[in-house]
Amino acid sequence: MLMPVPMPSRLMIFLAYLISLLLSIFLLCVLKIMHPQIASVFDEAENRYLKPDEIKLIGQYVASMPERLDTYRNLRDREPEIMQAVVDQLEAEFPQESEENLERCLKNALLMLRYCGLSLLVNDETIVQHRFLDWVKPLSQAYETKAVDSKLYRLLNQQLSKALSPKQMGYLSPSLSLAQDGLLSQTAKR
Template sequence: MNSKVAELMHQSEGRYLRPDELKTLHAYVEGIPRRVRLYQVLQAKEQELLDRVMEKFQPMMPDLTRQHGRLAWERCRRDLSMVWRYCCMAMLLNDEDYLRDKLLYWLETILKSFKMRDQCQPAYKLMLDSLTYSFGAEESEMIRPYLLLAKSMLVN
């Protein structure tokens, strides 16, 4: 559940919700069918999006395997896929805190520890640039803020 809605439920125990609180809840619930529909499209086209990103990213990093071992590209794709899936879930929940708490705070320090922030930077830019190729305007617009958040914390 969206963390703000969960907090609202917690804070309002034993009393009636105020009109503004009901409005918040209503807006969240009303938005769910649309978010579920978009989520399914984003899920179905993950592979297509990542294929495009990897195809453009690999020639930019000819030394990656030499620097980080033979599994480097496999891990790169795994990580991008993980970030994408958490972004999709955050979009579905309409909850940036979910993305930060569940993944970004941790992954930020891990990428820093491997000194990979600069190297990964183009991959996130490619992901953002590729949105409009794989998705319609509505899907791109809805997922973009989450990808931008991931990019700003992980590689900027």
């Protein structure tokens, strides 16, 4: 079972419970790991050895690993304070919005952050697409959360820039942009 990260407010505790419940359903989604080319190294095993540029590709990922680990750990350790700041500001910005709606948006943002974290760690943006966007996007469209999400992401990105170094933001940004742009865009389902 999933272990929720301890949250500073009761809102967050509730969110964590919801997340673990929801995610157990989606555990059987497509699992693609790492850069697709690296994941396929075993495919050709018996036919040939890897070419120098294929090994180089793996080497590049390995070389970036210490920084990715630092980014990931930093994000993980600072998530509670980041999210608490976002919750506080969001509640102030949308005093008329129902707690239910805010919870929904915050829950999804939390998930988004965690999937982006995983994505940067294993260098695989398809994680964000298949394990997050594919099912959150239709939901957010159904609940019409765009206005709240838009503000939420602005607040979140501000907090993230304070918590992470520019280099670390460089690792996080691609998947974060992918997720946020994906959720905010108005295009119909593909």
